[in-house]
Amino acid sequence: MLKISKKVKSTVTVFLLMIISSFALGQTDTNLTRRALATKAINNSHIVKIKQNEAKASHLDKQRALYTYIPKVGVKGGYAYLLNDITISRDISGTKNQALYGLENSKNQSLAQLASSGLPPTMIGVATPLIEGVYNNIGGMVNQIPNTPSISIQDNNFWFYDAYVEMVIFSGLQAPTFAKAAEAKSEAQQAMVDQEKNEIIMETLSYYDKMAVVNQSLKVLEESQKRLDKQTEFANKAKEVGLATEYDLNKIRIAEKDIIAKRIELEASRSLVIQKLQQLTGIDKEELTTINPELTLWMVDENEINLSNRNEIKALEHSIEALEYKHKGEQYGALPKAKAFAHVVQGGTNMTNIDAVPFVGVAMQWEIFDGLQRKREVQKSELAVISMKEKKAYAQDLVQLDFQKKKMEWQVATQMVDVSNQKLDGAQTGLKIKVQEAQNGLTDVTDVLDEISEYEKFQLEYIQSIANQRQKAVALINAMGVLNVEHIQN
Helix, strand or coil: CCCCCCHHHHHHHHHHHHHHHHHHHHHHHCCHHHHHHHHHHHCCEEEEEEEEHHHHHHHHHHHHHHHHCCCEEEEEEEEEEECEEEEEEEHHHHHHHHHHHHHHHHHHHHHHHHHHCCCCHHHHHHHHHHHHHHCCCCCCHHHHHCCCCCEEEEECCCEEEEEEEEEEEEEECCHHHHHHHHHHHHHHHHHHHHHHHHHHHHHHHHHHHHHHHHHHHHHEEEEEHHHHHHHHHHHHHHCCCCCCCCHHHHHHHHHHHHHHHHHHHHHHHHHHHHHHHHHCCCCCCCCCCCCCCCCCCCCCCHHHCHHHHCCCHHHHHHHHHHHHHHHHHHHHHHEEEEEEEEEEEEEEEECEEEEEEEEEEEEEEECCCCHHHHHHHHHHHHHHHHHHHHHHHHHHHHHHHHHHHHHHHHHHHHHHHHHHHHHHHHHHHHHHHHHHHHHHCCCHHHHHHHHHHHHHHHHHHHHHHHHHHHHHHHHHHHHHHHCCCCCHHC
């Protein structure tokens, strides 16, 4: 078995720890890319959440419109104190005639039965007047009963309840139409949510690139400080041989103070940028200080142009769709509506109880004339559709103009980067020449300091030109209608 020495083991362990540490550091940088920060800023935005809730509310309006067809079950109950007694009347004229007819039949049947019963004639004679008398008495009483007798219930405390099930079976086509209008409105609001996301993306990238500008500007100041240190060393030696004076050294010290002042301003700007990124993304400031972004040119593929995909246009298209459905719904108000129902009703007083009465049926409502109210609503909704179409046409003109403007600004910014680079190369060449001349005694320290300051200025200008070009590129991609998180270049 192969044995590994302790020294080799220790070396391997240290090497592995270095790999793990570098990987962890790499993970931190990777997690804080432009794309990652833009995503966090979108998820952290309060405005996006508010607009998303508005879109969800419109989607709930769609569901509420469709819920019209869901049966409704309920119970109604109540108590009432009656100011007058309850009187129940009924027509019994037919019932009286039936009673007399039945009594007459009973009389004839009784006489026949008596005759065939074997009783003595005397008994039959006695029974006959008796039956006749009963018949005459009852008949007279029946004839004295009114045709519509009434009963008065002297109990003023009345209670009732109604258990019911109702379901709309035809809404006059309004429910599905208004549901489609609510859905289109929700899509329009979602387009505005996407527009807000794009605004957040552009703002986040702008501050992220500002962080890159500050960091690279600090590096430029460090390089300038190193050049001043060399000039200080050169001036001290030149002073010893009489080629430089205290005035030259004082100019160098002033230039160093100028670098310190610029560094203070940059550090303050960096602190503000970090604070703004923290507010946008919700990431801790300590973690944001670890990012070290770089600036590179952002090239745009103009073949991706899709102006109809601009969120403003999509929002207007969905708004037109919603208003058109609303207009149809207003027109459908002239159609009848129908629903099915089932009820169980019961009531009564302390003295009287009415048995439960179940019944089912179908009801229809058709408002034939509503005082021209519906006509006015239809006219208003039609005007709203026309106005929204005009807004869309106007917005399309503005979108086209905005795209051309953003395209031109990006092209100019890209060309300015090349111009700044050429100026920087010229300043670098001039600085080299001045340094060589100073070393050969052909120029003084003041001229070298001027060249250092000039080169530093063009360095900062070049850095700012790249940042400006990137900002114009993002604005152009948004104007093209294709801006999203996936289009972000890290």
